[in-house]
Amino acid sequence: MHRPPTAEAEIADGLAAVRPALLPRYAAALPGARAAVLTRLWRGLAHDPLPWITGREPHRDGLTLRLADGRRLHGPRPDPYATAAYVTVVHLDEVAYEDPALLMTRLAVPRSAAFAVELAHSAASLALSRAGEPAGGPDGWPRWDWEWEQRVVDGHPFHPNCRSRPGFSVAEQLAYGPEHRPVVELGLVPVPADGCLVTGVWPEWLRDGGRVVIPVHPWQAAHVLKRGEPGEPGKPGKEEREGPARRVAAHPLMALRTLALPEGPHVKTALSTRLTSSVRDISLGSVAASAVLSAFGESVAARTGGLLHITRTLGAAAAGSPDLAAVVRESPQEYVSAGERVVPVAALAATGVSRSPAWRARFARLALTVGLRLLDLGVALEAHGQNLLVVLEPDGEPVRLVYRDLADLRVSPERLARHGVPVPELPARMVTDDERALRRKLFGSLVAGALAGTTGSGPALRAALETAVRDLPRTPDLAALLGEPLPAKALTLMRLSPRAAGDEWAELPNPLQV
Numbered sequence: 001m002h003r004p005p006t007a008e009a010e011i012a013d014g015l016a017a018v019r020p021a022l023l024p025r026y027a028a029a030l031p032g033a034r035a036a037v038l039t040r041l042w043r044g045l046a047h048d049p050l051p052w053i054t055g056r057e058p059h060r061d062g063l064t065l066r067l068a069d070g071r072r073l074h075g076p077r078p079d080p081y082a083t084a085a086y087v088t089v090v091h092l093d094e095v096a097y098e099d100p101a102l103l104m105t106r107l108a109v110p111r112s113a114a115f116a117v118e119l120a121h122s123a124a125s126l127a128l129s130r131a132g133e134p135a136g137g138p139d140g141w142p143r144w145d146w147e148w149e150q151r152v153v154d155g156h157p158f159h160p161n162c163r164s165r166p167g168f169s170v171a172e173q174l175a176y177g178p179e180h181r182p183v184v185e186l187g188l189v190p191v192p193a194d195g196c197l198v199t200g201v202w203p204e205w206l207r208d209g210g211r212v213v214i215p216v217h218p219w220q221a222a223h224v225l226k227r228g229e230p231g232e233p234g235k236p237g238k239e240e241r242e243g244p245a246r247r248v249a250a251h252p253l254m255a256l257r258t259l260a261l262p263e264g265p266h267v268k269t270a271l272s273t274r275l276t277s278s279v280r281d282i283s284l285g286s287v288a289a290s291a292v293l294s295a296f297g298e299s300v301a302a303r304t305g306g307l308l309h310i311t312r313t314l315g316a317a318a319a320g321s322p323d324l325a326a327v328v329r330e331s332p333q334e335y336v337s338a339g340e341r342v343v344p345v346a347a348l349a350a351t352g353v354s355r356s357p358a359w360r361a362r363f364a365r366l367a368l369t370v371g372l373r374l375l376d377l378g379v380a381l382e383a384h385g386q387n388l389l390v391v392l393e394p395d396g397e398p399v400r401l402v403y404r405d406l407a408d409l410r411v412s413p414e415r416l417a418r419h420g421v422p423v424p425e426l427p428a429r430m431v432t433d434d435e436r437a438l439r440r441k442l443f444g445s446l447v448a449g450a451l452a453g454t455t456g457s458g459p460a461l462r463a464a465l466e467t468a469v470r471d472l473p474r475t476p477d478l479a480a481l482l483g484e485p486l487p488a489k490a491l492t493l494m495r496l497s498p499r500a501a502g503d504e505w506a507e508l509p510n511p512l513q514v
Contacts (some may be wrong), residue, residue: 002285003466004484005120005123006120007101007120007121007123007124008030008123008124008127009097009482010119010124010474010478011026011124011125011127011128011189012026012027014169014170014171014396015128015170015443017170017171017286018170018171018174019170019174021166022128022131022132023129024126025130026131027132027133028131028163029126029127029128029130030123030124030127030474031098032059032085032127032130033123033124033127033130033163034098034099034100034120034123035062035087035088035431036085036123036126036162037086037100037119037122037123037160037162038085038087038088038097038098038099038100038103039082039084039086039157040159040160040162041100041104041119041122041160041492042075042076042078042090042492043078043080043082043158043492044160044490044491044492044493044506045064045073045075045492046063046075046080046081046491047078047488047490047506047507047508048315048490048491048492048504048506049490049493049504049506050109050492050493050496051068051225052067052068052069052109053066053067054066054068055393058077059129061077062074062075062076062077063075063077063078065078065395067107069253071077071092071093072092072093072463073090073091074091075087075088075090075091076085076401077456078400079457080158080448080452080458080488080508080509081448081452081455081457081458081460081461081508081511082456082457082458083157083158083452083453084456084457084458088441092106092107099123100123100160101117101119101120102116102214104116104119105418106481109165109464109496110496110497111495111496111497111498112496115496118161118164118166119160119161119164120158120505121163121164121165121166122160122161122162123163123165124503125163125164125165125168125173126154126155126162126163127165128155128163128170128173128174129153129154129173129177129180130154131153131178132174132179132180132394133153133179135428135513138237138256141341141351142341144251144260144263144333144501145181145260145331145332145333145341145342145343145389146178146251146260147251147252148343148344148346148347148350149180149252149253149254149328149344150178150179150181150251151347151350152178152254152346152347152350153169155181155254155355156477157385157449157452157453158345158449158452158453158488159491160489160491160492160495161491161495163251164181164274164275165177165256165273165275166273167209167219167223167273168219168275170294173218175218175220176217176252176256177252177256178251178252178253182252182254183250183251184217184249184250184259185218185219185247185248185376186215186216186217186218186247186249186250186259186267186269187215187217187218187221187246187247187249188206188213188214188215188216188246188247188248189213189214189215189216189217189221189225189234189246190208190212190213190246190318191211191212191213191319191324192210192211192212193210193212193265194210194484195315195319195320196212196214196317196318196319196320197284197287197288197318197320197417198212198316198317199287199288199289199290199291199315199316200290200291200294200313200314200315200316201314201315202314202315202316202317202328203265203314203315203328206315206317206328211241212317212319213246214267214317214318214319214324214325214326215248215267215326215328216269216270216324217257217259217269217270217271218271218327219271219273220269220271220272220323221242223272223273224270224272224323226498227402245509246259249261249262250262250267252265253383254344254346254347254386255268256271256275257269257270257271258405260331261474264331264406265314265328265329265330265331266311266328266329266330266331267326267327268281268282268326268327268328268329268405269326269330270322270323270324270325271321271325272280272323274394275440278407280348281323281325282318282325282326282327283322283410283451284318284321284322284325285427286316286407286427287316287317287318287327289425289426289427290313290316290327291313291316291405292424292425292426293313293407293409293424293426294310294312294313294329294406295422296411296426297403297406297409297494298312299312299421299434300374300377300379301403302420303373303374303377304370304373304374304402307366307369307370307400307401308370308374308400308401308402308403308476309335309400309401309403310402310403310404310406311329311330311331311332311334311335311402311403311404311405312329312330313327313328313329313330313406314330314407315327315328315465316328316331330404332389332404334400336391336400338393339393340391340392340393340394341391341392341398342389342390342391342392343387343389343390343392344385344386344388344389345384345386345389345390345450345454346384346385346450346453347385348384348390348454349454349456351392351396353392353396354454354455357460357463357464359396359398359462360454360455360460360464361399361464361467361468362363362397362398362462363390363398363451363454363464363469364451364464364465364467364468365467365468365469365471365472366398366400366445367383367388367390367401367450367451368402368447368468368469368472369384369444369472371442371446372442372472372473372477372481374474375438375439375442375477376415376475376477377411377415377416377419377421378413378415378416378418378419378421379409379410379411379412379413379416380409380410380411380437380438380441380442381403381409381441381442381445382405382408382409382441382445383403383442383445383446383450384445384446384449384450385449385450385453386447386453387403387404387405387408387445388401388402388403388450389401389402389403389404390402402509408418408441409430409441410430410431410432410437411423411426411430411431411432412431412432412433412438412439413431413433414433415433416502424449435459435480439480439481439487439505440487440503440505443480443481443486443487444486444487444489444505447461447465447486448486448487448488448508449453449488451464451465458509458511459511462511462512465511465512466512469481482510483510483513484510484514485506485507485508485509486508486509486510486511487505487508488506488507489503489504489506490503490504490506492495493506
């Protein structure tokens with residue numbers, strides 16, 4: 001019987017057509033990529049509140065999970081904060097599995113078949129990303145902020161879909177993925193101004209008489225807006241071939257759909273496909289709220305005594321649809337002085353500075369000082385390693401933070417009122433006085449995300465936190481951080497229950513209580 005090609009074979013076939021020289025490196029990267037995805041999956045199986053897991057039994061040799069149908073799943077003792085791929089095999093009863101997609105298929109739980117497809121693409125795309133790394137690794141410290149983003153090869157440190165890019169051919173991954181270091185030509189699509197929602201100050205260079213010019217990602221143009229032929233990155237559609245050239249070169253950032261213009265601002269484009277967990281379009285509500293939200297972010301950041309800066313949104317526009325929209329915001333480079341560098345937290349491993357336990361403790365103290373101060377004020381940051389950046393002095397010392405992309409903040413009117421801060425007009429989903437929701441937002445992204453990703457293991461995270469929290473003000477929020485299980489998004493559960501509204505949460509063992 002004919003069997004459809006696997007994700008690994010599909011990418012190999014694509015490489016053979018467009019970049020055959022990478023095939024040996026891709027093949028060599030596959031076992032490590034499978035282990036990296038399996039490690040992330042095992043974290044979810046070990047800790048997410050999955051309804052078909054009825055018991056978890058730790059023992060000297062690892063962890064056994066009891067399934068509702070009587071089967072047992074055996075793997076190593078989990079470290080929910082580990083970033084290295086330490087899980088190479090998991091046993092379902094007596095059968096060993098090294099391939100996360102095959103394991104998920106054999107589990108045969110609700111929606112496991114669809115999730116298995118995602119895992120297969122994640123592992124294969126991760127191997128492709130690793131195959132494209134420069135021989136010998138990165139050379140020296142970059143000059144531009146966007147160059148740091150190219151050094152983040154493995155994607156999300158804890159999500160099993162860390163490199164899942166559905167709908168992207170091999171040619172498109174090579175052409176648009178930041179880890180492949182491309183220059184991407186954004187399309188510039190003019191639309192009548194009276195049919196656009198525009199907030200903030202839309203740049204003059206993105207206006208054409210009575211029309212608003214919206215930057216469009218070439219993948220979006222080809223696959224969603226149908227302005228080019230699918231599978232042909234950057235090829236203009238008929239309208240653009242017959243008119244003047246309407247393109248601008250840019251460098252893709254970790255978010256893929258956000259790109260840095262040379263020596264200029266960053267542009268967030270719509271990209272209507274699911275990356276990790278979310279479809280990356282730009283809602284009309286977020287466009288409408290962007291200017292107010294940016295001004296609010298600036299005002300609360302000013303209360304940190306210079307420890308935090310918010311990249312301002314310069315303008316946002318949408319042509320009546322989330323599929324044709326863009327946001328232009330400042331580059332984090334605006335907030336560094338001579339000799340300083342601004343680095344996304346997810347890229348800190350590429351600097352080498354985060355290898356020092358003392359440095360990690362100082363960084364953790366800086367991040368917690370800022371995060372807890374804003375939380376007490378009434379603003380919970382989504383401070384994961386992509387949104388949060390750190391400014392380093394020439395000797396590598398962390399001195400302040402930069403935060404970008406305010407769309408996922410949570411804001412408490414009650415806490416703001418306590419500090420005499422007026423509540424702006426924000427989307428309803430951003431507003432809550434639920435203390436648990438506020439703490440989950442900050443602790444799940446900053447501690448279980450950014451800080452855990454920087455330290456790379458539970459023991460290292462514990463050491464950094466123990467030093468960092470010694471002199472912090474003893475607020476109720478800090479008490480919750482010290483004394484309760486650590487919240488983290490239940491990423492595996494969320495992919496196995498995609499119709500559930502909102503985030504699902506897991507409770508991880510608090511490293512300060514181990």
